[in-house]
Amino acid sequence: MTTPAAVRVAPATTSRLARLVTDVRGVVDRGLPPDLTAYLVGEQLAPHLGASDLLTEEQYEGDPDRYRQHLLHAERDGSFSIVALVWLPGQQTAIHDHVAWCVTGVHQGEEHERRFRLVSDGAVARLVATEDVVNGPGDVCGFAPPGDIHRVWNGGSGKAVSLHIYGADISRLGSSVRRVYDLRTDES
Numbered sequence: 001m002t003t004p005a006a007v008r009v010a011p012a013t014t015s016r017l018a019r020l021v022t023d024v025r026g027v028v029d030r031g032l033p034p035d036l037t038a039y040l041v042g043e044q045l046a047p048h049l050g051a052s053d054l055l056t057e058e059q060y061e062g063d064p065d066r067y068r069q070h071l072l073h074a075e076r077d078g079s080f081s082i083v084a085l086v087w088l089p090g091q092q093t094a095i096h097d098h099v100a101w102c103v104t105g106v107h108q109g110e111e112h113e114r115r116f117r118l119v120s121d122g123a124v125a126r127l128v129a130t131e132d133v134v135n136g137p138g139d140v141c142g143f144a145p146p147g148d149i150h151r152v153w154n155g156g157s158g159k160a161v162s163l164h165i166y167g168a169d170i171s172r173l174g175s176s177v178r179r180v181y182d183l184r185t186d187e188s
């Protein structure tokens with residue numbers, strides 16, 4: 001017997017994650033501006049980071065070839081999604097920005113981030129690094145486009161796990177990335 005394509009199979013989750021979903025829904029349903037929504041969602045996420053009963057065993061599994069995304073929740077109306085990202089040492093994203101507001105929280109390990117600004121002289125565009133950030137367990141960041149260009153990597157020596165909450169339907173889009181930037185940077 002096959003599963004009809006229209007049926008979305010919900011991922012297995014923990015009761016702690018179910019509480020987080022309820023709390024995030026309470027914020028998102030207020031319909032506030034994206035940057036304020038991200039800030040308030042971050043407040044809901046922070047107390048759960050590092051809790052041993054937040055994720056299932058499978059949701060800690062990485063991929064030797066690239067950082068791995070586990071979809072934890074996609075809200076039925078498409079208003080938000082929650083994923084766990086698992087990073088083995090050295091794994092990183094391309095330089096990218098996002099389709100919607102985003103909140104990140106480190107659950108385990110260290111997530112390094114370099115932020116960029118897009119500059120142009122009218123003919124040639126390039127990226128200028130503006131800030132380097134290292135986030136450890138319990139650290140939360142929230143942001144909303146525009147001006148959200150960055151690269152993220154695991155700069156630690158062990159596995160890193162972070163939760164990302166997006167104001168978009170990741171189960172439909174596949175990822176939160178709006179654009180990948182393959183431009184010259186001022187990195188050495």
Ligand SMILES: [Fe+2]
Pocket residue numbers: 096097098150152
């Ligand atoms: Fe990102």
